[in-house]
Amino acid sequence: MANLETTVNGLKLPNPFVIGSGPPGTNANVIGKAFDEGWGAVIAKTISLEAEKVINVQPRYARLRSRESQEIFGWENIELISDRKFDVWIDEFKETKNKYPDRILIASIMEEYRKDAWVEIVQRCEEAGVDAFELNLSCPHGLPERRMGSAMGENPELAKEVCGWVMDVAKVPVWAKMTPNVTRIQDPSRAALEAGCDGISAINTIRSVLGVDLKTLRPEPSVEGYTTPGGYSCQAIKPIALRMCMEVAQLIHEEFPGRTLSGIGGVETGEDAAQFILLGCDTVQVCTGVMKRGYGIIKPMLEELSTFMDSHSFGSIEDFKGHSLQFFTTHAELVRLQAEARAAKKAEFEAKAADDKMIREDASWTGEDFVKQSDALSRG
Numbered sequence: 001m002a003n004l005e006t007t008v009n010g011l012k013l014p015n016p017f018v019i020g021s022g023p024p025g026t027n028a029n030v031i032g033k034a035f036d037e038g039w040g041a042v043i044a045k046t047i048s049l050e051a052e053k054v055i056n057v058q059p060r061y062a063r064l065r066s067r068e069s070q071e072i073f074g075w076e077n078i079e080l081i082s083d084r085k086f087d088v089w090i091d092e093f094k095e096t097k098n099k100y101p102d103r104i105l106i107a108s109i110m111e112e113y114r115k116d117a118w119v120e121i122v123q124r125c126e127e128a129g130v131d132a133f134e135l136n137l138s139c140p141h142g143l144p145e146r147r148m149g150s151a152m153g154e155n156p157e158l159a160k161e162v163c164g165w166v167m168d169v170a171k172v173p174v175w176a177k178m179t180p181n182v183t184r185i186q187d188p189s190r191a192a193l194e195a196g197c198d199g200i201s202a203i204n205t206i207r208s209v210l211g212v213d214l215k216t217l218r219p220e221p222s223v224e225g226y227t228t229p230g231g232y233s234c235q236a237i238k239p240i241a242l243r244m245c246m247e248v249a250q251l252i253h254e255e256f257p258g259r260t261l262s263g264i265g266g267v268e269t270g271e272d273a274a275q276f277i278l279l280g281c282d283t284v285q286v287c288t289g290v291m292k293r294g295y296g297i298i299k300p301m302l303e304e305l306s307t308f309m310d311s312h313s314f315g316s317i318e319d320f321k322g323h324s325l326q327f328f329t330t331h332a333e334l335v336r337l338q339a340e341a342r343a344a345k346k347a348e349f350e351a352k353a354a355d356d357k358m359i360r361e362d363a364s365w366t367g368e369d370f371v372k373q374s375d376a377l378s379r380g
């Protein structure tokens with residue numbers, strides 16, 4: 001039977017499943033629920049020193065459903081960070097740690113571009129007993145107007161400076177949470193790791209416009225008839241999250257061995273989690289999945305992950321972490337590998353390609369067989 005326990009930056013987790021910052025960690029009550037259900041750690045909703053500046057709107061979510069099953073696979077939000085008072089949060093951190101002394105509670109923090117504010121928020125949360133920090137350098141809406149959130153994560157120099165302020169005073173592990181709304185996620189990740197952060201979390205939501213209501217002609221989510229671009233999450237973003245985690249994992253492997261990676265984006269099953277771990281993640285976070293299906297999804301997720309591990313005889317997370325990174329290469333190398341394989345098995349390849357209607361040259365595409373030809377070229 002696989003052992004799901006894992007130690008990350010010295011933090012001992014019963015399993016690698018972490019509640020991602022957002023509504024599922026928005027007060028002591030729901031954080032307690034997550035621990036009771038068996039989540040490995042909880043990252044609380046992002047907090048700041050001045051909650052009175054945070055004013056949310058309703059509605060603030062819009063969702064994309066599959067045409068046939070109606071299952072939600074895409075989720076946009078224009079929610080800000082926590083609107084609850086900092087002092088209330090400090091009390092709840094203390095209360096939670098008293099009730100769950102052995103469980104890992106991570107504070108997600110965000111502040112304006114002022115060193116004294118970052119130092120204060122770190123020190124006061126630490127005094128309340130939190131086990132680690134996640135720096136929210138990545139929220140894509142609302143707060144960038146105050147040079148917070150993704151305004152910092154999109155700018156490696158700014159990210160490095162802010163992470164440096166935190167690392168000067170933090171006594172517990174610190175992860176920097178990255179925005180996907182950049183061309184190269186390695187650049188701000190490298191900046192945070194150079195500043196000394198212990199790990200990277202990736203990804204936050206993708207800047208998006210979910211759709212336009214064709215009756216009212218208003219974009220969604222519509223607030224008094226208007227909207228603002230929000231952050232996209234849920235299953236639809238998993239491929240982008242996996243790609244970005246793979247890139248950050250390669251960076252860590254090559255330049256910062258020993259630092260850690262927490263993968264986030266569209267995780268809803270143990271098999272999803274296994275894929276993030278195979279691409280180098282130490283832990284896997286879930287936010288929208290809990291909003292869709294509740295805290296109880298942890299139980300099937302644990303079972304699915306251990307079934308996967310047993311099927312490959314992996315005894316621990318460490319046994320397969322990063323295993324699949326070795327199978328990424330350049331396109332030129334794919335061409336070379338394929339030419340080599342075809343030369344070795346020429347007759348077999350040609351028979352299979354003819355049989356599958358597999359396109360070998362662009363001139364072979366036809367209007368009549370277009371969908372079949374696309375299928376034949378696909379996996380899955």
Ligand SMILES: Cc1cc2nc3c(=O)[nH]c(=O)nc-3n(C[C@H](O)[C@H](O)[C@H](O)COP(=O)(O)O)c2cc1C
Pocket residue numbers: 020021022023045046075077079080081082108136139177203204205232233234235237264265266267285286287288289
């Ligand atoms: C409604 C909502 C609120 C969120 N609030 C925060 C937040 O306060 N801080 C933060 O770092 N990320 C926040 N996120 C982003 C998630 O933590 C996560 O990075 C993202 O949603 C992708 O993961 P998922 O597909 O599992 O939700 C929020 C996401 C949603 C859907």
